[in-house]
Amino acid sequence: MGSTADKLKGMANEAVGNAKQAAGKATDNERLRADGAAQELKGEGQQALGKTKEQIKKATNL
Numbered sequence: 614m615g616s617t618a619d620k621l622k623g624m625a626n627e628a629v630g631n632a633k634q635a636a637g638k639a640t641d642n643e644r645l646r647a648d649g650a651a652q653e654l655k656g657e658g659q660q661a662l663g664k665t666k667e668q669i670k671k672a673t674n675l
Contacts, residue, residue, distance in 0.1 A: 615663075616663040616664070616666035616667040616670065618663070619659050619666060620659070620664065620667075623656040623658070623659030623660030623662075623663060624656065624660065625656070626652050626653070626655050626656030627652075627653050627657060627660070628656075629652055630649045630651070630654075630656055631649065633645055633646070633652060634646050634653070636649075637649055
């Protein structure tokens with residue numbers, strides 16, 4: 614998967630994770646909040662992977 618795709622998937626997972634956390638907070642559902650937090654972390658990891666891939670590509674194209 615390319616760096617852009619990783620970053621986009623990461624942003625989507627962060628957004629969904631944030632929404633799940635908000636819904637869990639509004640409904641006092643701890644499991645939904647925890648699932649949202651985990652999904653947000655997954656998204657952050659995907660974005661970091663995408664940024665790393667992009668940096669490696671730039672470094673090798675010098």
